[in-house]
Amino acid sequence: MSDHDTRELFADGIMELGFGNGMVRMDLYSLSAVEKDADGNPKREFRQRIIMPPQGFLESFSTMQEMFKRLETAGVIRRRDGADNPPAEKK
Numbered sequence: 001m002s003d004h005d006t007r008e009l010f011a012d013g014i015m016e017l018g019f020g021n022g023m024v025r026m027d028l029y030s031l032s033a034v035e036k037d038a039d040g041n042p043k044r045e046f047r048q049r050i051i052m053p054p055q056g057f058l059e060s061f062s063t064m065q066e067m068f069k070r071l072e073t074a075g076v077i078r079r080r081d082g083a084d085n086p087p088a089e090k091k
Contacts, residue, residue, distance in 0.1 A: 011047055024057040026050040 011028035018025045027049050031042035052060070071077045 009048055012044070015044055015046060019054075022053070023051050024054060026052075 009028070010030065012031050013029060014026050015029040016025075016027040018027075028047045029044040030047050032045050033042070035043040035045070037043050068077070072079070
């Protein structure tokens with residue numbers, strides 16, 4: 001692959017995070033176009049795994065925190081009432 005080639009992967013989110021053999025593993029998922037859960041919502045389907053050393057994960061986490069702040073400032077997401085709660089998507 002040359003320096004100018006790029007590959008993109010779409011994922012709806014992270015299905016699972018794990019740590020083993022000194023590496024952080026993130027399983028990505030996409031929502032199924034055909035499979036539904038008991039409530040009629042699209043099922044999560046495993047798509048790909050990202051494996052990185054702890055240092056790479058920490059750097060990625062820092063980058064995600066920065067993006068969170070930018071999204072919050074832009075009004076794309078907002079915090080729920082209570083500082084300990086995770087953010088809620090804006091409707």
